[in-house]
Amino acid sequence: MSFSIVQDHAVWTMLTRERKALLLDRLAVEGRLVAAALAIELQVSEDTIRRDLRELAAEGRLTRVHGGALPASPTHRPLAERSAMQTEAKVRLGRRGAELIRPGQIVILDGGTTHMALVQALPRNLHATIVTHSPTIAAALEPFERVDVILIGGTLLRLSMVALGAATAEAFGRISADLLFLGVTGVHPEAGLTTGHPEEAELKSRLIRSAAETIVLATPDKIGATSPFQIAPLASVTALVTLGERPSWLPSGLAHLGAGP
């Protein structure tokens, strides 16, 4: 073949199936696919991408739209839209977060699209125990054969799709984890860690008590922002991961990790 991409050393022949799997993965993480961009990125013609999308659509794995594809029907707009926001930031934070998990650790994963990105970034052969009260996260952990998943039940709060309630809190109370990835909607020098739902705030504060270390992955829009309900003061956090520089107002006892490009 004369069109192949010779890169001095080796030709990375991507199998068709691999490419399709990649497309679906990408769709799950980013919530949308753009045909033209993918063609450039994967070094194939747009026709090939379009063909893939058409075939995946025929299998019902995604919905074809002009210019690319969107998740298959069952996905709800709010969630799909949320995951389409700040995609790049979330992918990078997720990758950085995934690196922090050591083999064998017991990790509590809070809900949220950023943590979804973290799951997508986990190495396939990771050996760990992951505790979560988010059915979405739990479902996404299916492919990881060496991960033990502990699902915490309760009443689902529709907005954020996590379990809440007395039973949930009690179940977390019986767990001592090594690591907690905590989802918040605000990180502020005075207000501390905040979120938009009172019960959720309470549960999240309990999560902090159930783990030795707490890590917050914060997209840029959350830094310096506040939401109505406080989870805990900043000092409760072990490390804050952001895309940019360390905010000047961070307490000195708090580690800051960059998730640069």
Add this chain to the structure above:
Amino acid sequence: MSFSIVQDHAVWTMLTRERKALLLDRLAVEGRLVAAALAIELQVSEDTIRRDLRELAAEGRLTRVHGGALPASPTHRPLAERSAMQTEAKVRLGRRGAELIRPGQIVILDGGTTHMALVQALPRNLHATIVTHSPTIAAALEPFERVDVILIGGTLLRLSMVALGAATAEAFGRISADLLFLGVTGVHPEAGLTTGHPEEAELKSRLIRSAAETIVLATPDKIGATSPFQIAPLASVTALVTLGERPSWLPSGLAHLGAGP
């Protein structure tokens, strides 16, 4: 990994078994195999590699794809592939099952792809409470704004992606539902309802005790089939939904519903 092919002018003839083992090792490490590249590397014809891959695929050790092979992924594929199996049957059973839910009822939904199809068939404005120990089902219920979702936690059984264990059983013990949709892998005149996992069988039998009525949606391949572990005798079921006619051996006290086209 590097190895020399020629040692002292003597050619290192690799035994077939050795080569196959190497292929599997390589697949485990790299996650993919490309037939053409392996042929060059191992100094055999592509046909030989292809033969190996074909045979390994027949043994279920890997998945053959155009150009090479991918992991058999006893986890990833099953779910994706299982949901692709018997699609038409599942959709019809799911639709029929969805019709059986009355507004305001408390419904226990077991895991499984058939029940996933049921969720897809639910009316958007359904008002009900759905209890489930399957994160996949729970996640799929996100779009239904008037459905209260109760998630039951536990340790996830990867194969079927449902929560199991003492906590799960106990949580179900505290629930009295109107309706239970029970997933089984066999419906047999003598063996009754059966499934392939002992703990799952035990939990399922507990589910039956937690609901006033039990409904089994059975695809054709399950009728007359048995799996190793019994859940309960046929008489425990309120209604059996199938695509075809009522099996002659069904106990007379048991309702049969057709999910015809």
Add this chain to the structure above:
DNA sequence: CACGATACTGAAGGACATTGCATGAACCTG
């Protein structure tokens, strides 16, 4: 040791899959 049976490999040929390109239709934007 001889002999047939079996297993393994490579090669030929035809079927099949995948890809990029060309064409004209459908779509979106302003």
Add this chain to the structure above:
DNA sequence: CAGGTTCATGCAATGTCCTTCAGTATCGTG
């Protein structure tokens, strides 16, 4: 409604697959 973009289809080139066959090595048995 004009102009660009995106799309589906048919086509040709190439790569991959399977089947079949023949040659060689290995094994088991007499």
